[in-house]
Amino acid sequence: MSESQENSPIEDRSEVTAPHNKTSQSLRNNSLKALHQGSKYLSLLLLSTIASCSFGYLAAKEEPLQKSTLESPAVANPSIASSKSILASANTNFITQVVDKVGPAVVRINASTTVAVDSGTDETDNPYLRRFFGNRAPQQGSGATERQIRQGTGSGFIVSSNGSTGQIMTNAHVVSGATKVTVTLKDGRTIAGKVRGIDRVTDVAVVEIADKNLPTIQVGDSEKIKPGEWAIAIGNPLGLDNTVTAGIISGTGRTGSEIGAADKRVNYIQTDAAINPGNSGGPLLDASGRVIGMNTAILRGTQGLGFAIPINTAQRIANQLIANGKVDHPFLGVQMINLTPELKNQVNSDPNANLKLDTDKGTLIARVVRNSPAASAGIKTGDIITSVNGKAVQNSNQVQQAIETTKIGSSIPIRIRRNGQDVDLNVTPVAAPPIADSQESP
Template identity: 55%
Template sequence: MDLQRWVFRPFFWMATLAIAGWQSGCTFQKTPPVDAPSSSATPSIPISSSKGGMTLPPNFVVQVVQQVGPAVVRINSARTVQDERGTSLFEHFFDMPSQNRGQERVERGTGSGFIFDAKGLVMTNAHVVDKADAVTVLLKDGRELKGKVLGEDPFTDVAVVKIEAANLPVVNLGDSKKLLPGEWAIAIGNPLGLDNTVTVGIISATGRSGSAIGISDRRVRFIQTDAAINPGNSGGPLLNARGQVIGVNTAIIQGAQGLGFAIPISSAQPIAQQLVATGKAVHAYLGVQMVDLTSELRDRLNQEENFKLGTDKGVLVVKVVPNSPAAKGGMEDGDLILSINNQAVRTTDEVQQVVESTKAGNPITLKVQHQGQARNLRVTLGSLKPEQLESDRPGASLSLQIHQVQMPLGKGFLQNSKSNVRGSESI
């Protein structure tokens, strides 16, 4: 199949002025909440209602931009990397290392962010500040401030940067859980270094899973929008018609028009709270690769010797990661997950939601079917590490490409089949 490559939003340039991007990477552990913004928070745009529906001011976008714009910032970052050049002809023939090999160079990038707390807390994308040696935050009023990365989370692509300044404008956070397709969406950011750029569209969809859009290593149900998002918009706010932040702009599909994605603020805020409190976010980890079981897949599997499924309802375990919580709890390749904690599950999304809503270190009870026999398993969830998620994924991980999962079947489960199944999820 054709691989769709994802473009995350940082706008990087090197000494050659070539544009490049940094590649980035759930249960939320309860932590003390971030203090509520002070009175400097921007007020919401008033919207009147009538029997005919909601009535917006004629220039509501202008009002949103004027009130929220000052709290949207530009983030310049720099990191030092080793220049890994290939072996030259001189080195190949004379076996002498080049003096230029292994030299350090500085990569610089630009992204966006927004001040969500008057104490100087800025929310942005993790890939904007990933491995940054220096971070500079530029405000709309002209102030240029040194930023300190308090923490970054590759699994949700959320990061928090701290700046020291007085009289900071602050955004008003909304409720992304109540979003409906068709609502207004306003994006503010710094695409391609063009500060304070405003684009407008609608909410195209909500609840897009990572696997549905080709980035299954993200613990996020994305907001989809057709508001234009371009390199440099990363970390900027997606706003509703009231001027409230409903999402953190993060990704588009390269070559597509009107397909942008944002992290819901209701997901980003708890992660930000953890990053402020502890510098890291904790995610529960089960340790399986899984796919939705469909009638078509069931029929294909049942053609294999010694492999029979009597149902097409459930989630099929493609692989159990060795030494993972799932393996320690007795899960096996080929298990069909029927329920978790006595709640039926039919999709990988439902399994992920249960795991994400359970604190790492707590147990879950799974009802599975294996070779036609039902059994109950108790699995204590672990804490997810970046290298664990990478090892869970088939093929080249963290390339953010839609991939196919080859599922060999029969004895030892999934060893000899030529069948390919899309949409493998890891959790």
């Protein structure tokens, strides 16, 4: 999911409208209408070092508004007094409070990547470049292979500082393959960055900078968020630094396969906050300014469909990158398909399948990798996984998440259903083979 771009000015047409309570239904309707206009055009890709995404969240509860001096204790109707208070304090709404609090810890990340280019090839024939440049892809004349430096821009946020150095979380595709990384703070400081580690399986990376008096962001709990809560994003879309957008959490637990990124082991947060290339790696915030996600993807050809990595997942990966410089993910060596009544009937009616299924629910093993832990444990094509480590699983995503939390090298029990009978096996996961850059695109 890595993309690059030539140096060129880019425009962002995002518009943000912060919601406010109003004294009448008409004002409330106008406010909601303005809010919905804030998140528009988007495109799916785990946006690259140059084309990066960002969404933001605002949690369900707003901070209490300041008591208005217009309010009189003699007012008989409390709703009128409340409306006056809200109108009087509208210039200090919770979105601006979050921006003032968190903005200094959100950074711009510039990544330079040196690539080899065949000058005799028309780059418009390269689907990788065409995804970003479209009809504007640069034309190359004939000649020998040459090396070019491409500049990319993304976002990030400072999560920790020990006084002399700070750690920044961002997307792996923002800094993957970069030969030079610089970080620009809101106060104007530009600091050389060092990539501590990247994890392409979750698209998380950590960049370290050396400087004093670094602002940091407060980390929230992505397990507690619910659809319908407010969401705030701060980032650098299309070269416009410190852009703020607002929306809601549209959904949680979106799988990689649902958004076209089946190779990613993440249950994504969905949001309708406006995001654009350049926001990737930026924070997704709740109403109190706590980061609850890292913006990472948008759906091509749609509106209001953006996705973020839950902060609990991102922080777990980041801690391993800081400690070890890499992350090892458990690997079984199977390909899985979710069973449906249609799939069951298709398999049972195929005379060449040599398989009869007695259930239309669960996770069907479609392929077992040769010499893999699954093969060594005796798992076969056509088996149906019903539980992992003693916990029932209903679909392939649950199997994947259960395996992800297991320890490499430790035996785990897996129950399968084979030819109408339950079979208990023990599997010992190994470290997953690394994902090459060419495998990043969904």
